[in-house]
Amino acid sequence: MKDIIIATKNPGKAKEFREFFAKYNIKAVSLLDLQEEVEDIEETGSTFEENAALKAEGIATKFNLPVLADDSGLMVDALDGRPGIFSARYAGESKDDQANLEKVLSELNDTPDNERTARFVCVLAIAIPGESTIYKKGYCEGKIAREPKGDHGFGYDPIFIPASFAQTMAELTPEKKNEISHRSNAIAQMENWIKEFNR
């Protein structure tokens, strides 16, 4: 079984990548699984692509190995696309999922149901030492609920109702989320790359 390094410290993402890659018989190793403490990479870019590349290329250079990074977030139409690239720190540096989703809910207090449309975005960057970085982008369309529900998933899942569902993403089973999510969408576009990697 081959290993791939995922340049993330988010345990929710790490779990989803483990599940996706297990199907290809690849072990997804996150920065949380390494013995040594890896310094945080500052996400100073102004797009998901730039931030994903900063993470993937930073870690690929450090280990001289292929590395996959994920930069993702929630874009709410009524908030002009916020929290967007600032999703992880929307309510402050502590990266508190509960505080972040409560901030979105309170900003949408006066927004009627038909104007609560939103989408999750996931950009994957694959950095291979000496090669140019590859990008894949996935979306998941939906709308913002009135209150948080469900305990699966992570981040904004308890307030995000995917299109054609009545429950929030956090009420769906992890298997169901992995069928429809922005992340699975982006990974599906990586299939050819994964097959090459696995050779």
Ligand SMILES: O=P(O)(O)OP(=O)(O)OP(=O)(O)OC[C@H]1O[C@@H](n2cnc3c(O)ncnc32)[C@H](O)[C@@H]1O
């Ligand atoms: O940078 P890394 O170490 O990967 O971890 P992070 O949590 O900081 O990740 P991002 O910078 O990409 O920020 C993405 C934020 O968007 C949210 N998010 C991304 N994917 C999500 C998902 O599948 N479900 C719910 N929220 C999600 C979540 O709150 C994340 O903290």
Ligand SMILES: [Mg+2]
């Ligand atoms: Mg981050």
